[in-house]
Amino acid sequence: MPARETLARMKAVVGPKGYIDAAEDMAPYLVERRELYHGRAAAVLRPASTAEVSALMKIAHETGTPVVPQGGNTGLVGGQIPFEGGGEVILSLSRMNRIVSVDALNNTLTVEAGVTLAAAQEAAAKARRLFPLSLASEGSCQIGGNLSTNAGGTAVLRYGNARELVLGLEVVLANGDVWDGRKGLRKDNTGYDLKHLFMGSEGTLGIITGAVLKLFAQPRSVETAFVAVPSVEAAVALLRLAEAASGGLVTGFELMPRIGVEFVLRHVPGTVDPLGTASEWYVLLELSSGDADGKLHETLQELLTSAVAEVGVADAVIAASDAQRMQLWKMRESMSDVQRLEGGSIKHDVSVPVSSIGDFIARATKAVEKAMPGIRPVPFGHVGDGNIHFNLTQPLGADKAAFLARWDEMNAIVHGIVRELNGSISAEHGVGRMKRDEIAATKSPVEIETMRAVKRALDPKGILNPGKVVEV
Ligand code: FAD
Secondary structure: OOOHHHHHHHHHHHOHHHEEOOHHHHHHHOEOOOOOOEOOOOEEEOOOOHHHHHHHHHHHHHHOOOEEEEOOOOOOOOOOOOOOOOOOEEEEOOOOOOEEEEEOOOOEEEEEOOOEHHHHHHHHHHOOEEOOOEOOOOOOOEHHHHHHOOOOEOOHHHHOOHHHHEEEEEEEOOOOOEEEEOOOOOOOOOOOOOHHHHOOOOOOOOEEEEEEEEOEEOOOEEEEEEEEEOOHHHHHHHHHHHHHHHOOOEEEEEEEEHHHHHHHHHHOOOOOOOOOOOOOEEEEEEEEEOOOOOHHHHHHHHHHHHHHHHHOOOEEEEOOOHHHHHHHHHHHHOOOHHHHHHOOEEOOEEEOOHHHHHHHHHHHHHHHHHHOOOOEEEEEEEHHHOEEEEEEEOOOOOOHHHHHOOHHHHHHHHHHHHHHOOOEOEOOOOOOOOOHHHHHHHOOHHHHHHHHHHHHHHOOOOOEOOOOOOOO
């Protein structure tokens, strides 16, 4: 536990508005939304400025107080939740939620780290620009959390991961020093590119307090189709066909299995089956372009017509309105949440080369079904990036606790196949607490030791999110 005097000094920095220590008020900060991790903390600190974050870190550094940075608390690997000991403080960025500036000519948006992703998208849209990062959690997750996890989402295929959408960062280091690297430059070869160290580091190397984000031209036409495909291999063939036929205009390409669609239809009021006949697999395909001449619609129609013969597409619907487009996306965006309404769900966030996705899903499905007859695999996700959420729903009528007790066993089976295919066991959600020991066992000793050396150099006292990502 931090000394009472340390907490009093921290409280003096943030004032009563920025300090929470009552159990009922701290509760929402101490549990991850899937309830896999429950922690304890000495206090929740809610600074309102970079200067306050810096002052807090100076005290933490001097007193050796461990700090857990927290954004929107939507992370899925326990990185933002303290351990059970109660000796850590949570540093929440939620009060640092100002849009600092928009430079429409430079195509940049400068924000504080606590701005939600949805608010950043809105600020870009007001300036008639696009900030393309898009996740189902965008109403709650924050830019600082997105960058700290190098978030992916549904538009990676066209615009890249969060890391690729940032030009500059402001970071408070473990000792309280502030690095203001908020430059809006697209070219800057002046030595190590420090921002990339902090992005994807999950709060273990520094606290991101601000960022300069890249903006893009808004598409003037968007076309979305819900397509029935006979197999995963056919889905991948459709991706390549769509890229070629549209001249590189594919923005989203999401795979969904029939069982996932059935879960959504069963549990999300107002959803309807987009196609008349059931298919084992579906793809949500989105094209976008800068032209507003209606040609994109024609391109999509022609593409789907040729896909009937070339990849065996059985049926498809093109959204006729924005409302219908949102309905189709709702199908995809609800796919994660509905699984908990079917009982226990064991998660995998993996990636393999796109050409190996069919092989991966077939082998992993067979292996988990052999280990647990009746298990219901729900593989879905960003197939265009090779990123599949290979989630497993408990057998009908099974005991939830007994099912979840086999989490590690199922992970070992699935991750073993991922490794054989030269894939990654954490494609977009990060490492946090959940996968820390597993990555240590799977990365090379050279890689792990280099990660440790970086951690020791930037956080010599080990106070930034200790015990997450890599054990030092
Ligand atoms: P938090 O959960 O609060 O924190 C995540 C990590 O970042 C923690 O380690 C924390 O310590 C650290 N951190 C947070 N803020 C800072 C900061 N300012 N400085 C330093 N470290 C910080 N993720 C994807 O990549 N793609 C998806 O498609 C996707 N879909 C999702 C859908 C749903 C329904 C949900 C619930 C989650 C989804 N996620 C997805 C996971 C999650 O939303 C992302 O990881 C998101 O980027 C986390 O942002 P956050 O603000 O909630 O961060």
